Amino acid sequence: MLLERGTRTARLLAALVLGHMRDKDAWPALLRMAGQADNTVALTALWALVRIDPRAAADYMVPLFIQREDWALSLAAGILQQAIAPATVALARILPDLEPARLPRALRIAEALHVTLPAGVLRTALLSEAMPVVIAGLRSVRTPETIAEVRALLAHADWQVRVQAARALGRVGGRADADRLLALLADREWWVRYRAAQALLELPALSRAELESLRASLTDRFAADMLSQAMAESGMT
Incomplete structure (x- = not known):
């Protein structure tokens, strides 16, 4: 053969x-x-x-791709794209009992596949004391079930966590989150301010006129400049 x-x-x-x-x-x-x-x-x-068999292959490959950190995530995602549904089931089953050191990669695989993980699995990641796990969890937030945890992480001491929390809020937040993101425009870290400005533009509840009004209301010059930059980059000015 x-x-x-x-x-x-x-x-x-x-x-x-x-x-x-x-x-x-x-x-x-x-x-x-x-x-x-x-x-x-x-x-x-x-x-x-x-x-040949997406379900059986996903059960075999998901643990393997989590373990084989020498394999690029893009390769893993490219293969698992043909088995999204069973791969999602396998990830949801494996994640709760996975050792902490493996969690970030597992969550990054979920992110690469654009899968929606169970809220309980994500909530555990967002409440972790390990920053790589929290960051990977935030990158995987796609629905508002964990929005309370995301909002709480906007005030995290680690600026990289605040960056990802702002991005997550842009994906799943609403009108009530505009003030939270506006406050981040005054953050001491440039990347936090930048991602907060982008997240404001992504909030589905805010119109262009409302964004213009919010920008005009800002008294912090750096905050106003950052929002102006994000609006210019998106073609809104």
């Missing part, structure tokens, strides 16, 4: 063809191939596995 006894090039080609054919009989051999040290061979086999 070329998949196991052929040259490297032949095995790669065989894996691609069997994946396209969705040949279930090739599953055991592809699984062995996925465990090889050659990254190209292993990743090609994983691509074929997810084509």
Whole structure:
């Protein structure tokens, strides 16, 4: 069988063809191939596995991609794109019991796949004392169920957390969050001010006229300049 006894090039080609054919009989051999040290061979086999059986492949690959930090997230996401639903289920099942050191990468995989994680899983991440976990959790916020935790993190001592909290609030916040983001325009860190200004523009409840009014009301010159810059970049001025 070329998949196991052929040259490297032949095995790669065989894996691609069997994946396209969705040949279930090739599953055991592809699984062995996925465990090889050659990254190209292993990743090609994983691509074929997810084509043949997305659910079973996701159960196998999600823990593997979390563990293999030497593999780029873009590669993991590219393969798992073909199994979004089962990958989401696998992530939700794994995350609650995952060791803290692995959590940031797992959350970054969720972010790369644009999946919506259960609110309880995200809430635990946002309440963590480990900054990489909190930041990765904020990057994965896509629905307002954890908005209370996001709002609380706007005042976090770490400026990188405040940056991601502002960005998350821009995605899931509403009109009531405009004042919170306006306050961040006076933050001592430039990146916090910049992301807060961008988040204000992303709030779906604010019209252009309201943003103009908010800008005119700012007494802090640096805050007003930052909001003006964000509006100019978005083509609003």
